[in-house]
Amino acid sequence: MIDMHCHIIPYTDDGAIDLNTSIDMARKAKDVGYEGIFATSHYIIPDNEVLNEEYVQNIKKINDTLEKENIDIKIYHGNEIFFTNDIIDLVKDHKVCTLGDSKYVLVELPLFNSIIPMNVYEEFNKLQDEGYVPILAHPERYDFVTRDIKNLIPLIEAGVLLQSNIASITGKYGRNPQRNIKKMLKSNMVHLLGTDSHTTSVYEIYDKAMNKIKRTLKNDEMLNTILNENPDKILNNEEISIWYPKSK
Numbered sequence: 001m002i003d004m005h006c007h008i009i010p011y012t013d014d015g016a017i018d019l020n021t022s023i024d025m026a027r028k029a030k031d032v033g034y035e036g037i038f039a040t041s042h043y044i045i046p047d048n049e050v051l052n053e054e055y056v057q058n059i060k061k062i063n064d065t066l067e068k069e070n071i072d073i074k075i076y077h078g079n080e081i082f083f084t085n086d087i088i089d090l091v092k093d094h095k096v097c098t099l100g101d102s103k104y105v106l107v108e109l110p111l112f113n114s115i116i117p118m119n120v121y122e123e124f125n126k127l128q129d130e131g132y133v134p135i136l137a138h139p140e141r142y143d144f145v146t147r148d149i150k151n152l153i154p155l156i157e158a159g160v161l162l163q164s165n166i167a168s169i170t171g172k173y174g175r176n177p178q179r180n181i182k183k184m185l186k187s188n189m190v191h192l193l194g195t196d197s198h199t200t201s202v203y204e205i206y207d208k209a210m211n212k213i214k215r216t217l218k219n220d221e222m223l224n225t226i227l228n229e230n231p232d233k234i235l236n237n238e239e240i241s242i243w244y245p246k247s248k
C-alpha cells in the first residue's frame with residue numbers, strides 16, 4: 001500500500017519540520033500498513049518553488065535514514081502542484097516531479113472558488129496531450145464541490161482522477177468536506193485515497209477514519225482499489241480505470 005499524498009520532506013513546505021519528524025511520520029505510516037509514500041511537497045508559484053535538487057537530496061537522506069533504522073518503507077518523488085498556467089512546462093522542464101516519475105501529476109486548486117476556473121480544463125488538456133494524467137487533490141475541500149458534487153462530473157469525464165483525503169471523513173477539514181467526501185464515496189467519485197499528512201497526527205485517527213470510509217462506501221472491492229491498487233498502479237505507471245459516477 002502506497003500513500004499517494006504526504007508532506008514528509010523536511011524544510012520544504014508546511015509539512016515535516018525536521019528530519020526527525022519525517023522519520024516519525026514514516027514509522028507511523030509503516031505501522032498503519034504503508035510500504036511506500038509519494039513525497040508530495042507543495043509547489044506554489046511564487047511562494048514555494050521547491051528547488052528540485054535540494055528536494056531530491058532530501059528524499060535520499062530520508063530513504064538512507066529509514067534503511068539505517070530498519071524501517072521498511074520507501075519514499076518516492078512527487079509534488080502537489082498548486083494550479084497555475086503552463087503546468088506542462090513545469091513538468092517538462094523538471095521543475096516539478098510527477099508521482100514516482102510516472103505520467104500521473106497531482107494538482108490542487110484554490111479552496112474557495114464557487115465554480116471551476118475555466119482554464120483548469122485547458123491546462124489539464126495540455127498535460128493530457130503530452131501523455132500525462134492529472135489527479136485533483138482533495139476535491140471534497142473545494143467550494144465548487146460543496147455547492148454541488150455533480151460539478152465534479154465534467155472533470156471526471158475529461159479524464160481527471162480524484163484523490164480524497166482519508167481524514168476528511170472525520171471532519172478534520174470541517175463539516176463541508178466531511179459531507180462532500182461521504183457523497184463522493186457513495187457516488188463512485190473517489191478514485192484514490194491519501195493521507196495528506198503534514199505531521200504524525202493523521203496516523204492517530206487513521207483506523208477510525210478508515211472504518212468510517214468502509215462503512216460509507218459499503219464496497220470492499222472498491223475500497224481496496226482506491227486505497228491499494230490504484231496508488232500501486234501509479235507507482236508502476238499503469239493505466240487506472242474508474243467506475244462511472246452515480247448521479248445523486
Ligand SMILES: [Fe+2]
Nearest residue numbers: 005007080196
Ligand atoms: Fe497536500
